[in-house]
Amino acid sequence: MENIVQLAKNTSDASTMTGGQSARKVSCTSCCMRNLCIAAGTEDSFLPEIDKLVVHWHPMARGRHIFREGDEFKQPFVVRSGAVKTYQTLENGEEQITGFMLPGDVFGLEGLAALQHANGAIALETSSVCAIPLQNLFKINVEARVAERQVLMLLSESMLRKDSHAMMLAMNKAHERISAFLLDISDRLHRRGLAAHDFSLPMSRSDIGRFLGMSQETVSRAFAKLIRDKLIESNGRNIKLVNPGTLGKLSGYKLDSSFLKSA
Amino acid sequence: MENIVQLAKNTSDASTMTGGQSARKVSCTSCCMRNLCIAAGTEDSFLPEIDKLVVHWHPMARGRHIFREGDEFKQPFVVRSGAVKTYQTLENGEEQITGFMLPGDVFGLEGLAALQHANGAIALETSSVCAIPLQNLFKINVEARVAERQVLMLLSESMLRKDSHAMMLAMNKAHERISAFLLDISDRLHRRGLAAHDFSLPMSRSDIGRFLGMSQETVSRAFAKLIRDKLIESNGRNIKLVNPGTLGKLSGYKLDSSFLKSA
DNA sequence: CGTGGTATTGACAAGTCTCAAGACGAGTGG
DNA sequence: CCACTCGTCTTGAGACTTGTCAATACCACG
Incomplete structure (x- = not known):
């Protein structure tokens, strides 16, 4: 139980956060992610209350850290716009990417148990991210408990995502992993109402490689193969899924999306 | 919000569960897992209350399903004794193992978001498992909220474990994955006060292969190599870590254990 | 028009998968 | 007690895939 007590203490000053970003108020009411975020399920009339719980950060430039490995855990985050990668540094100095976060995705909750971020x-x-100081959720009554449960929901979804990641990693052929990866991205964009078959990847080939456990050259060759087989079209990071069906059969895996139809 | 409402409804009869197991009362007070489970952090005097929240199942035989993929989510579980594997079936019929659960581990929470189990x-x-009907946690006051937060903690730990799994999967050499795998098992046993350098694996080589994304033959060869290099001794499923240090350097990855010292 | 980061492509070495054959061990029935 | 069987584990050999090193192409930016 000390963990929780400590948690409340540590997060008592949400305005002085990692990296010293200052907070800026952007209304949840007008946020296009309001149905996917912590506010999901609450009535619109209550959104202003949620607004008080969430701290909207200034947009951050590419390459900026939201938090680093080992940082004290203060709160989880949600991506409002842009994209974020989470990673862990191996002892040999290599960077293993543990997830890519798109708008609506929650990240950082893995640090809750130890009050320390395992990922950077x-x-x-x-990108714009919102911070969700948990002590606010835990302190306030009634409707806040709704939000508290929403945290559970989001955690549960995160776990599905991680399972999905493991499934990709376990595939033995590079073009299968890439197929699954692209379909996963596509699903997530689709669920957020964005173009699902024609999109732009926010991450480098090297990032993809470190996410899928293979070299960037192999990533490149896998893309080349998918293009050659007319399953996708690609111009650098711009991707067009020409034949999602075959792509799905190729990956052979049912991604977690099937379990999140209603989300 | 409907999810939560529905959740409470669905879990209202904890005694008629998947497979029709009947419940048996075994006291949390005397459970050796009481400091690792849902009850962690609560004062001993309160354990009887926790007891009311948790449903202890009859021991189940090897091979029995606790729940299946697609089953309605009713509650998460904790392993009290024995070992459990979670898996997802691929479209080609193969079984991808997503986790091995040792005593004290929580599983099944990934089904919360969709109210449906993504894993079997x-x-x-x-093995003996305890069911944790969430509606009990969500309904009861005061101390139950402590337990509710403990669910968050457990989820958070689960996420660390999944990250750790992804790290293993991303390693490119078989003997590195096996090293990391053995160290992970070792750490988890250690944290539960069990022998950490001399233990018996509950799962088959084939299970390990499906967990680590490689064929059972390669698993076998990797074990052979570790024995040849005198890093472990092994007689079938009996494993002895002879040189954990080098094993750690070999895997090259810091597993999540470093973030759970206090757990 | 450079420049630095990113992406592609080639060639060879190294590691894994697959198919296949045995070995081992626990349990069964004669 | 032994032979048999089934599942599991090990080991071998060849085909295939990927990692690595290296060269080159591409692109956005100043």
């Missing part, structure tokens, strides 16, 4: 998080492009 | 769970050996 970096903006892949100019 | 099978006992690897004769």
Whole structure:
């Protein structure tokens, strides 16, 4: 139980956060992510209350850290716009990417148990994130408990995502992993109402490689193969899924999306 | 919000569960896992209350399902004794193992978001598990909120474990993955006060292969190599870590254990 | 028009998968 | 007690895939 007590103490000053970003008020009411974020499920009339719980940060430039490995855990975050990668540094200095966060995705909650971030998080492009000081959720009554449960929901979804990641990693052929990866991105964009078959990847080939456990050259060759087989079209980071069906059969895996239809 | 409402409804009859197991009362007070489970952090005097929240199942035989993929989510579980594997079936019928659960580990929470289990769970050996009906945690006051937060903690730990799994999967050499795998098992046993350098694996080589994304033959060869290099001794599933230090350097990855010292 | 980061492509070495054959061990029934 | 069986584990050999090193192409930016 000390963990929780400590948590409340540590997060008592949400305005002085990692990196010293200052907070800026942007209304949840007008946020296009309001149905996917912590506010999901609450009535619109209550959104202003949620607004008080969430701290909207200034947009951050590509490459900026939101938090680093080992940083004290203060709160989780949600991506409002842009994209974020989370990673862990291996003892040999290599960077293993543990996740890519798109708008609506929550990250950083893995630090809750130890009150310390196991991952670092970096903006892949100019991004806006919202901080969710948990002590606010835990302190306030009634409706806040709704939000508290929403945290559970988000954690649960995160776990699905991580399972999905493991499934990709376990595939033995590079073009299968890439297929699954692209379909996963596509699903997530689709669920957020964005173009699902024609999009731009926010991360480098090297990032993808470190995410999928292979070299960037192999990533490149896998893309080349998918293009050759007319399953996708690609111009650098611009991707067009020409034949998602075959792509799905190729990856052979049912990604977690099937379990999140209603989300 | 509907999710939560529905959740409470669905879990209202904890005694009629998947597979029709009947519940049996075993006191949390005397459970050796009481400091690692849902009850962690609560004062001993309160354990009887926790007891009311948790449903202890009859021991289940090796191979029995605790729940299946697609099953309605009713509650998460904790392993009290034995071992459990979670898996997802791929579209080609193969079984990708997503986790091995040792005593004290929580599983099944990934089903919370969609109210449906994305994984199936099978006992690897004769095992006892406890069910944690969430509506109990969510309904009761005061101390139950402590337990509710403990669920968050456990989820957070689960996420660390999944990250750790991804790290293993991303390693490119078989003997590195196996090293990391053995160290992970070792750490988890250690944290539960069990022998950490001399233990018996509850799962088959084939299970390990499906967990680490490689064929069972390669698993076998990797074990052979570790034995040849005198890093471990092994007689089938009995494992002895002879040189954990070098094993750690070999895997090259800091596993999540470093973030859970206090757990 | 450079420049630095990123992406592609080639060639060879190294590691894994697959198919296949045995070895081992626990349990069964004669 | 032994032979048998089934599942598991090990080991071998060849085909295939990927990692690595290296060269080159591309692109956005100043």
